């Protein structure tokens with residue numbers, strides 16, 4: 001049996017770090033949404049029971065360290081599945097970029113193998129299993145637009161964001177999420193940018209979404225990697241509506257309502273930055 005699914009990248013419209021937890025993670029409040037930049041995963045079931053991951057990208061381990069492998073393994077072991085699977089990943093999402101590429105692959109594996117292995121698990125059950133693999137996997141299982149709480153695994157679905165363009169720009173550095181959280185300073189706050197973004201989404205108010213974009217990890221990554229700040233500045237100077245670093249970085253995204261604007265920003269960043277993409281927000285279910 002064969003099956004193909006897309007695994008889209010996410011951006012953080014907000015990311016607030018609320019507290020450090022005893023387990024080493026941080027309590028967060030985030031608003032996330034998917035963009036139309038996706039890896040493609042092709043699955044073939046195997047009778048020998050093995051899980052085999054193949055990838056177009058040469059620098060990611062294919063063994064137990066691969067998040068796609070881990071997702072298949074946990075399903076197979078927990079539900080004593082006899083069959084195996086070959087998972088071929090066509091990587092389009094830049095790696096260690098703050099776009100949840102690995103988490104999205106893991107979520108796509110959970111959704112696809114749930115169908116191929118006839119496990120009949122609900123999205124909630126898959127998200128719970130996904131949270132064992134990484135904090136962003138639960139969001140990626142649900143997809144769309146959502147608020148994430150806890151360490152990121154508690155998901156509350158939100159309406160779709162008003163349609164717009166997203167320019168993504170990634171400098172040639174990879175960032176370790178753990179390193180960035182280790183340097184973050186948790187401070188008392190008087191207002192919640194996430195609540196403002198959430199209200200703006202319900203009101204379908206694109207301007208207010210732009211006004212309230214916020215990421216507590218941004219200043220940490222910018223201090224360690226000044227080139228990220230230069231990319232953000234260039235985006236703003238070339239006429240984007242709003243720009244922010246996604247996740248722990250280093251990718252910076254910009255929102256734009258008009259196609260002409262996108263072309264201008266895209267041209268201003270190409271040559272200045274290793275990888276630049278102009279995509280749309282993903283407003284419908286992917287697989």
Ligand SMILES: C[C@](O)(CO)[C@H](O)COP(=O)(O)OP(=O)(O)OC[C@H]1O[C@@H](n2ccc(N)nc2=O)[C@H](O)[C@@H]1O
Nearest residue numbers: 024025026028103134135136151152177178181247248
């Ligand atoms: C930065 C974000 O991508 C924003 O969406 C997420 O918060 C991180 O999600 P992720 O990459 O799936 O993170 P995980 O693989 O679960 O954790 C990597 C490391 O980041 C730190 N971490 C992660 C999530 C969180 N809420 N608090 C943390 O302190 C921990 O040190 C952890 O060891």
Ligand SMILES: Nc1ncnc2c1ncn2[C@@H]1O[C@H](COP(=O)(O)OP(=O)(O)OP(=O)(O)O)[C@@H](O)[C@H]1O
Nearest residue numbers: 066067095096097098099100101102103105136247
């Ligand atoms: N299937 C996979 N795709 C991408 N990276 C993977 C995968 N499996 C394991 N990894 C490893 O995970 C690490 C983070 O990669 P990833 O692309 O998921 O980062 P990210 O976009 O910063 O994620 P997040 O936004 O969730 O923090 C890399 O070191 C990479 O080697």
